[in-house]
Amino acid sequence: MGARLQAVGLEKEYGAAMAVDGVDLDARPGEFVSLLGPSGCGKTTSLRLIAGLERPDAGRITIDGRDVxxxxxxxxGLGMVFQQYALFPNLNAYENIAFALRVRRLPKAEVERRVAELLAVVHLEDAAGRYPHQLSGGMQQRVALARxxxxxxxLLLLDEPLSALDAAIRDELRTxxxxxxxxxxxxxxxxxHDQAEAMAIxxxxxxxERGKVNQVGSPQELYDRPATRFAAGFIGASNRRLTTVELVxxxxxxxxxxxxxxIARNGPLPPGSTVMAAWRPEAATLTDAGNAASALHGRIELITFLGPITRLDVRVPGDDEPVLVDLVSTAAAHLQTGQSVAVSIPPDAIRIYA
Amino acid sequence: MAVLARQPAGARRWGQIVRAVLIAAVVLYLVLPLFSTVLFSLATAWSKTVLPEGYTLNAYRESFADPQIVRGIQRSLTATLATLLVGLALVVPALLYVHLRAPHFKRWLEFLAIVPWALPGVVLALAVIRTYISPYNVSRPAVLVLTYTLVSLPFMFRAIDAALSAVDLRTLVEAAQTLGAGWGEIGRRVILPNIAAGMLSASLLVAALASGEYVIARLLGGTGWKTFALYQAEAQFTDGRVAAALAVLGFGFTWVVSMALIAVAGRRGQAGPVMNK
Known part of the structure; x- marks a missing residue:
């Protein structure tokens, strides 16, 4: 059973920059928690603080209530997997996996049993005798995971473990x-840093963002209700514009x-205030051009077939860039580039950020 | 290939001949003196004939029978071994520290390591005599070893630095830490095995340098602590054949060291790049 990890008020400064600035984390036993953000947001530093590879300037970390x-x-007593695998080049796959057991001076039979078990778990029974340079990237990362x-x-810590791998192997290893x-x-x-990966796993x-926690939530929550401009921009595709609120x-x-x-009336939105408005491409529908006074009227500039869905780039008069509209492909089959359409967006699908 | 294929067969053959002649000339130039020295060290008499009139191992026997020369060999080996130990004890911890904790110091280490090499041996030896021997009468062999250590720093530094740079030591150490290894275990199971080849090449290079060095040994060791190279030089004035035998022995030692170095480097090359960067 996994441990509970709690971190409170973590801070770490590098030179004049705050790499981690007051981060709180709480991972429940058996939970898969991703730290997601662009490079330099403090996610790796946070992980290194949890691992003990860096000392925090402030804050506490507890594992199952024990202050570590x-x-x-x-x-x-944590496990960690590094982006570049970090396998010991002088040891073969078997010995790499056995490393932690040998350090703990476990009996030989126990080491053999455990390594064989782990080799089977990561499907590398045939590669036990091979050295890291004789293994592909995917195999190396499997060894690193088993190790x-x-x-x-x-508690297992993983620092961008799949980012050095090919797309196909990445998906397979992720699953x-x-x-x-x-x-x-x-x-x-x-x-x-891959939001799709974080959502999937x-x-x-x-x-x-910038050393701070921006939002915490399930993938569904983050996708449906991003709480900040940053989260709205970082997770999933969306149409976003800086605009003003007006009462009509x-x-x-x-x-x-x-x-x-x-837009839906939620929260105080003083008329004239500048806000960021965002909506998901799949929230929109095409309506009959005639009876949609409140829709966006425009012309299809580009049709991109993406398998189950088809993405339209619709050019709207007075707008700098095309809006994206995702339709189920069967519903988009009859559309053509250059065609005039009306795009209707439900008011409650438009999220407003002050 | 296409260009070669268009060349007429005659031109191609000419090219091959010129190449063969050039290579043969270079080999002759390099090998002939050595071959002559070996022959001379084995000759009974060699004055009126193309090849020696007879062969004997007397010069070698005499060399090994002379207690002074044997002592010279012992001293050279002692100085070499001591230089290796001091050099490794200085360079390995310094480079580990730089690679693990302070990568920005590496430039300074590189600069410092190259300074003694930029100074001519005579200048270096006189500076060391003035600083340590004249005022404080520090033991000459000790100063000789320390000077050899200084001179061999660039070799030590480069070879071990290359071994350390070939692996991402910092991440390996961190990986070992998260797996529960303390510093003792990390040193034994992670650091040493990964820099052993570098330490070995460094040691072989330094051994080749220190075992046959003359200028510094002459100035620092002087007559009180003559090394092999000094006896070798002296022998030229007493018995040419013994001098030739000693030269062959010195060359043999360097050759063995060089071959060992190539073998080690070759084996390391086969092990290949170990981290996918």
Whole structure:
């Protein structure tokens, strides 16, 4: 069973820059938590603080209630997988996996049993005798994963483990990692800059920006209700514009190009205030051009077939860039480039950020 | 290939002949003196004939029978070994520190390591005598070893630095830490095995340098602590054949060291790049 990880008020300064600035984390036992953000947002530093590879300037870290802030990494009992695998080049796959067990001076039979088990878990039974340079990137990362799991850590830390791999292997390993995490009920902290990867694999995502936690939520929550401009821009595709709120017949609207779109009335939105409006491409529908006064009227500039969905780039008068509209491909089959369309967006699908 | 294919067969053959002649000339130039020295060290008499009149191992026997020369060999080996130990003890920890904790210091280390090499041996030896021997009467062999260490720093530094740079040592150490290894285990299981080849090449280079060095040994060791190279030079004035035998022995030692170095470097080359960057 995985451990509970709690971090409170973590801070780490490099020179004049705050790499981590007051980060709180709480991962429940068996939970898969991703730290997501662009490079330099402090996600890797946070992970290194948890691992004990860096010392925080402020804040505390506890694992199952035990304060480990001042415990050196070798005594935290965690597993860690690095972006560049970090396999020991002088040891073959078997010995790499056995490393943690040998350090703990386990009996030979126990080491053999455990390594054989782990080689089977990562499907590398035939590669036990091969050295890191004789293994592909994907195989090296499997060995690194098995090595990190050898001592049965209650908490597994992964620092962009898939980013150096080809797309196909990345998907395969991601699925395997998730399956393994579920089976072992491991608590996992996973660092990535790839929002699609974080969405696919996590129970919860911690979005980070400039050393701070921006938003925490399930993939679904983050996708449906990004709480900040940053989260709205970072997660999934969206149409975003800086615009102003105007009251039309008592109802709040926003200007979008030359058109006005009604928005839901949630929270105080003083007329005239500048806001960022965002909506997902799949939230829009095409309506009959005649009876849609509040829709965006425009011309299809580009049709991109993406398999199950088809993406339209629609040029709207007065708007600087085309809006994106995702339709189920069967519903978009009859559309043609240059065609005039009316794009209707439900008011409650438009999110407004002050 | 296409260009070669268009060349007429005659031109191609000419090219091959010119190449063969050039290579043969270079080999002759390099090998002939050595071959002559070996022959001379084995000759009974060699004055009126193209090849020696007879062959004997007397010069070698005499060399090994002379207790002074044997002592010279012992001293050279002692100085070499001591230089290696001091050099490794200085360079390995310094480079580990720089690679693991302070990469920005590497430029300074590189600069410092090259300084002694930029100074002519005579200048270096006189400076060391003035600083340590004249005022404080520090033991000459000790100063000789320390000077050899200084001179061999660039070799030590480069070879071990190359080994350290070939692996991402910092991440490897961190990986070992997260796997529960303390510093003792990390040194034994991670650091040493990964820089052993570098340490070995450094040691072989330094051994080749220190074992046959003359200028510094002459100025620092002087008559009180003569090394092999000094006896070798002296022998030229007493018995040419013994001098030739000693030269062959010195060359043999350097050759063995060089071959060992090539073998080690070759094996390391086969192991290949170990981290996918």
């Amino acid at each position: 802030t001042d415990v050196p990494p070798q005594r935290r 990190a799991l050898a001592a049965e850590p209650p 395997e990692l998730r399956r393994l995490q579920r089976a072992l009920e491991l608590t996992v902290i996973y660092v990535t 996590s129970d919860r995502i911690v979005v980070m 017949a008592g109802h709040p609207t926003i200007r979008w190009g030359d058109a006005r779109l009604p």
